[in-house]
Amino acid sequence: MSIIAISAAGIAAVLLAVQLKGLKGEYATYLTAAAGFFIFFYGISKLESILAAVHQIEDCIKINPVYLTTLMKMVGITYVAEFASGICKDAGFGALGGQIEIFGKLTILAISTPILLALLETLQAFLS
Numbered sequence: 001m002s003i004i005a006i007s008a009a010g011i012a013a014v015l016l017a018v019q020l021k022g023l024k025g026e027y028a029t030y031l032t033a034a035a036g037f038f039i040f041f042y043g044i045s046k047l048e049s050i051l052a053a054v055h056q057i058e059d060c061i062k063i064n065p066v067y068l069t070t071l072m073k074m075v076g077i078t079y080v081a082e083f084a085s086g087i088c089k090d091a092g093f094g095a096l097g098g099q100i101e102i103f104g105k106l107t108i109l110a111i112s113t114p115i116l117l118a119l120l121e122t123l124q125a126f127l128s
Contacts, residue, residue, distance in 0.1 A: 006039055029091045040083050070115055074108050081107075 013035030017028035054068050081104025088097035 006042060010035060010039060032090055033087055036083065036087055043079070067115060070111055073111055077104055077107050077111070080104070 013031055017031045020031060021028040051072070054072060057063075058065055058068050081100055085097040085100040085104075088094070088100060
C-alpha cells in the first residue's frame with residue numbers, strides 16, 4: 001500500500017467515525033483506534049527497509065553501531081509515544097495523552113544521555 005491508500009483508509013475511518021459519533025460515541029472511538037492500529041502496524045512493516053538502509057550507512061561511514069541503534073530506538077519511542085498520545089487525545093483523555101508525551105520525551109533523554117556524555121568526553125580530550 002502506498003501513502004495514498006493509507007491516507008484514504010484513514011479519511012474513510014474518520015468519516016465513518018463522524019457518522020457513528022451521533023449514534024454511539026464509543027463506537028467512533030473504537031473505529032478510529034482500530035484504523036490507527038492498522039496504520040501503526042503497517043508503518044512498522046516498513047522498518048525492515050529502514051533498518052537495511054541504516055546498516056548500509058553504518059558500513060559506509062564506519063560509525064559505532066551503538067549510535068545508530070540508539071537513534072533507531074529514539075525514533076521508535078517517538079513513534080509509539082505519539083501514536084498512544086493521539087489515541088488518548090482522540091478519546092477525550094488529553095491529560096493522559098500529555099503524560100505519555102512527557103514520558104516519551106524523558107525516555108529519549110535517558111537513552112541519549114550516554115551518547116551526550118561520550119561526546120563531551122571526546123571534546124574534553126580534544127581541547128585538553
